[in-house]
Amino acid sequence: MEKYISLAHGDGGERSHRLIRDVFIEAFGDSNASLFDAAAITMSSHKIAVTTDSFVIKPIFFPGGSIGKLAVAGTVNDLAVSGAKPAFLTCGFVIEEGFPISDLKQIVSDMANEAKKTGVSIVAGDTKVVERGSADGVFINTTGIGIYEPGMGCSLQFEEGDAIIVSGTIGDHGVAVIGARGDLGVTVPIQSDCASLNIMLEEVLRETNGVRIMRDPTRGGLATTIVEIAEDFHLTMKLNESSLPIKSEVHGVCDLLGFDPLYLANEGKAIIIVANQEKDKVLEILRKCPEGRDAVVIGSVIAKGKGQLLLETPLGSKRLLTRLSGTMFPRIC
């Protein structure tokens, strides 16, 4: 087999056929679905969730993951926080001419491993090749289909006093990727938190009542995600600065480079807003899982009717948090 992707790998002919057979079917398996055509699948429910995400992260391999692991985990998490059980994924690759096939095999293998871990099947795919210089390495789109099971799901009904939980430390992914890019001259001893959360979140939904909403604070970070919830549901919410879980290494890099960890991307964290009386039960379930061992309450819903998010400092003063405005770092996911 060749070592590098050529334009002929994307023309739909003999070499496209061999690439699909030797790289994709080799890793994803052929199962009952026709991997690179319309796949026929049977759903166990009429109510399904659909989400799509393109991944353009740079670099494609970073401490704690790769674009392949991220492309599966990211879409699985979008389904999981919506309350759906992730079931099927499609993947679309745009590959630059000259891309090493060994790297492509590693990425596809990472996807297959993460899919297996999360219980989703990759049922359809597509590859396109563009000329050298017309893309940067590889971009991957994954689209996910999940199933809403009766009795599962989030109420989207909030009460004053609801607790805001985050499932672990924030900013790890952002700092790890910035470090891996190597253009800031800092060595960062941090791994990305890139992980699929569906199994942990499914247990939260199954074992507790009173979950109002779940979200994954990716691009835009924790602050942007919670501001969006506040605005969408007309809630005033408060975060306690002193309770935000942030690794000291992340604090260090942020202090050094002037970043705010509230706006750094996470790829393996969930925000869960839950009835106050259920928060301990939710924390207990989260902390049993490796991905949730640092879960903690970081704030609460303090009033209904106005969409805003306040940050309370250890000294008791409050400042208004807004969405991220102006990019911190492109291609973080």
Place this chain on the structure above:
Amino acid sequence: MEKYISLAHGDGGERSHRLIRDVFIEAFGDSNASLFDAAAITMSSHKIAVTTDSFVIKPIFFPGGSIGKLAVAGTVNDLAVSGAKPAFLTCGFVIEEGFPISDLKQIVSDMANEAKKTGVSIVAGDTKVVERGSADGVFINTTGIGIYEPGMGCSLQFEEGDAIIVSGTIGDHGVAVIGARGDLGVTVPIQSDCASLNIMLEEVLRETNGVRIMRDPTRGGLATTIVEIAEDFHLTMKLNESSLPIKSEVHGVCDLLGFDPLYLANEGKAIIIVANQEKDKVLEILRKCPEGRDAVVIGSVIAKGKGQLLLETPLGSKRLLTRLSGTMFPRIC
């Protein structure tokens, strides 16, 4: 609103939010699905079809269409030829920094129009922005979900004597795009055939019996697509060279530049293999539609057991057709 895409449009913060609101929701509507998050949809059947495709065509606007129209029609057609009724689409954009927002609006408007025409809903989306030089303009992934209705569908059971029908002239898309690129020094008076075929093909399935298989001969062209069918189902098939519908302008460009129209991409054509006694009924239905007015029988299944495709010349000699090997033109779709 700004005139050009900036990196901040992709960071998940305030400007991403405004781009989604002002460009995508403006065109696609907000309906009951949350456009840029996991969408909850209710299916009318448990058996669904899923397909994904990335579009990297160059140029993004060409005679007869645009990357937006193509991104909808291409995925709709993949579902339609599988026998499914296209129902939902997702779209993922990778956009180069500096891309004109007016062009993005035109593309998104073309998508909305084509979706409306075909009866599909765009239910989820994503945008990523990469630095100038890291992508060429815009790439679009669409993933489609279709519904298999009871009694519809293709048998995938073939008989000797089955007729091979193509729904119209071949090579139009390939030649139109090559011409639009302008780097061959030829002016090409041909429009792409880019069109959604779902309504026409649904009528064929509903009104006739004996449809064995349907395929859309896109990348790799008519020959590659039929070779794949021949190999997958172990059939010997024959095409009659003199019956292939090819516009004289397409012939002219192919003669001039040394292309074979059998291997040029089509984006609005279907191959239908059907029981011989049903072929006239299928042709009648196709010819009623603008997209099928040049439909014609081009060959037949001549034996079972061996996977090969023969081309019979007007003088009666036969040559073996293979898949496209070696790219003719990159970024044709």
